[in-house]
Amino acid sequence: MTPSQFREEGKKMVDWIADYYENIESHPVLSQVKPGEIYNNLPDAAPVKGESVDQMLGDVYKDIFPGLTHWQSPNFFAFFPANGSFPGILGDMLSSGLGVQGMIWATSPACTEVESKVMDWLVDMMQLPQVFKTTSEGGGVIQDSASSSVLTAVIAAREKATGYTSNEEGTHNKLVAYVSTQTHSSVEKAVKIAGIGLNNLRKIECDGNLGMNAKVLQQQIRDDKKKGYIPFFVCATMGSTSSNAMDPLRDIGEICHTENCWLHVDAAMAGTAMLCPEFRYLLDGVDLAHSYCFNPHKWMFTNLDCSCFYVSDKRHLINTFSILPEYLKNKATESGAVIDYRDWHIQLGRRFRALKLWFVIRHYGVEGLQHHIRGHVRLAQEFTQWVSQSDDFELVVQPPLNLVCFRHKAGDDFNMKLMEAANATGKAYFTHTKIKGQVALRVVIGQTNTEEKHVKAVWELIQDTAKALKGQHQ
Numbered sequence: 001m002t003p004s005q006f007r008e009e010g011k012k013m014v015d016w017i018a019d020y021y022e023n024i025e026s027h028p029v030l031s032q033v034k035p036g037e038i039y040n041n042l043p044d045a046a047p048v049k050g051e052s053v054d055q056m057l058g059d060v061y062k063d064i065f066p067g068l069t070h071w072q073s074p075n076f077f078a079f080f081p082a083n084g085s086f087p088g089i090l091g092d093m094l095s096s097g098l099g100v101q102g103m104i105w106a107t108s109p110a111c112t113e114v115e116s117k118v119m120d121w122l123v124d125m126m127q128l129p130q131v132f133k134t135t136s137e138g139g140g141v142i143q144d145s146a147s148s149s150v151l152t153a154v155i156a157a158r159e160k161a162t163g164y165t166s167n168e169e170g171t172h173n174k175l176v177a178y179v180s181t182q183t184h185s186s187v188e189k190a191v192k193i194a195g196i197g198l199n200n201l202r203k204i205e206c207d208g209n210l211g212m213n214a215k216v217l218q219q220q221i222r223d224d225k226k227k228g229y230i231p232f233f234v235c236a237t238m239g240s241t242s243s244n245a246m247d248p249l250r251d252i253g254e255i256c257h258t259e260n261c262w263l264h265v266d267a268a269m270a271g272t273a274m275l276c277p278e279f280r281y282l283l284d285g286v287d288l289a290h291s292y293c294f295n296p297h298k299w300m301f302t303n304l305d306c307s308c309f310y311v312s313d314k315r316h317l318i319n320t321f322s323i324l325p326e327y328l329k330n331k332a333t334e335s336g337a338v339i340d341y342r343d344w345h346i347q348l349g350r351r352f353r354a355l356k357l358w359f360v361i362r363h364y365g366v367e368g369l370q371h372h373i374r375g376h377v378r379l380a381q382e383f384t385q386w387v388s389q390s391d392d393f394e395l396v397v398q399p400p401l402n403l404v405c406f407r408h409k410a411g412d413d414f415n416m417k418l419m420e421a422a423n424a425t426g427k428a429y430f431t432h433t434k435i436k437g438q439v440a441l442r443v444v445i446g447q448t449n450t451e452e453k454h455v456k457a458v459w460e461l462i463q464d465t466a467k468a469l470k471g472q473h474q
């Protein structure tokens with residue numbers, strides 16, 4: 001494809017994407033295909049002769065579209081969002097277009113330095129600890145996901161706890177990590193991958209509002225120490241996946257400091273709310289964290305993938321992840337004056353991800369971002385009121401931000417049927433969880449283009465579906 005052909009095809013592609021967004025509400029939000037349907041509709045062999053973009057785009061509609069769940073639909077209320085935006089898409093396009101591989105500073109200094117700058121901006125935009133800034137002892141790096149961020153944290157914590165020896169001598173079967181019963185499964189996965197072993201992962205019970213019980217954590221750490229274990233890592237969550245529950249960060253942080261444990265704070269979705277001063281109380285105690293992560297690809301209008309990972313002392317990362325084979329040696333690295341982000345995570349090669357974040361932040365500005373986040377929280381609070389005023393539904397927990405957990409009073413089976421029937425209409429998509437042993441429905445308001453009318457519509461859909469199901473039962 002020549003540059004002039006690319007210019008022509010690229011314009012068509014942009015038109016195609018813009019049309020998609022203009023018509024997105026006409027598609028069922030949740031894909032209705034059966035397992036294998038998309039696979040079986042595609043040719044068994046790759047084309048022998050090259051094909052045109054027009055042919056491919058035609059097939060996208062025919063063969064691929066039915067298998068899409070429309071995450072960018074304003075009627076998407078499921079899981080946690082992955083909310084993108086046009087500025088995010090443009091930044092991502094530019095990153096693909098430049099095709100830079102920024103594994104070390106020297107392979108494209110701008111890739112590193114724009115990332116450092118944008119990560120530093122975010123520290124100030126969210127009033128995160130100043131120690132997370134590139135210019136201080138810590139720093140921030142963009143990872144692909146919160147899962148990679150926590151894996152990086154667990155491995156660095158493991159090395160810190162063993163004097164940087166377990167990388168060489170094998171893992172240490174006395175190290176113990178702590179999460180709560182509500183912590184995201186990515187931490188469990190990280191503990192497995194990092195060789196800590198699931199037997200050495202303690203799931204601390206939660207109190208009534210589903211935050212980790214700090215007293216139980218303290219007791220468990222003491223018990224483990226008495227038995228000869230080495231507590232080394234605690235993950236505290238700000239905004240759990242199930243119900244947006246908040247762990248008591250300061251209490252947990254103080255325990256970590258007394259007991260010499262690494263504190264990782266996972267704020268994958270809710271962290272974006274720190275853009276607004278009125279929500280920052282939720283992150284009280286983050287100054288005690290050794291590492292912190294939130295995902296702009298969940299709630300900050302930045303297309304997948306983009307997870308911001310900060311540490312309070314970058315030496316732990318560099319001591320853990322540094323490698324310097326002959327073919328990567330260069331003067332800039334030897335000078336010590338530059339950051340080589342390959343030493344800050346697992347992968348070597350890296351995209352210019354900071355560009356999409358840079359585009360998003362510059363497009364919206366701090367005030368624009370705050371406006372949208374506040375809008376989502378306000379809509380969630382309205383939805384909460386409607387649930388509270390209803391005779392048939394009840395709130396399961398008080399929502400701190402943009403996730404509402406509620407249920408119909410008719411019991412677990414009814415709630416599951418209600419959810420399946422409502423989602424099958426294609427008009428909206430929401431999911432469920434279990435809270436204190438009972439099914440709860442989850443409506444998350446965080447899609448970029450969700451407005452009041454969409455939230456009203458999903459509430460009507462839920463009520464109407466419940467009435468229809470009740471009618472069938474009578």
Ligand SMILES: Cc1ncc(COP(=O)(O)O)c(C=O)c1O
Pocket residue numbers: 080144145146147148184186237239240241266267268269295307
């Ligand atoms: C609280 C929390 N932590 C971590 C993750 C994992 O995120 P990722 O998909 O970026 O690995 C999620 C995903 O929803 C989450 O909700």
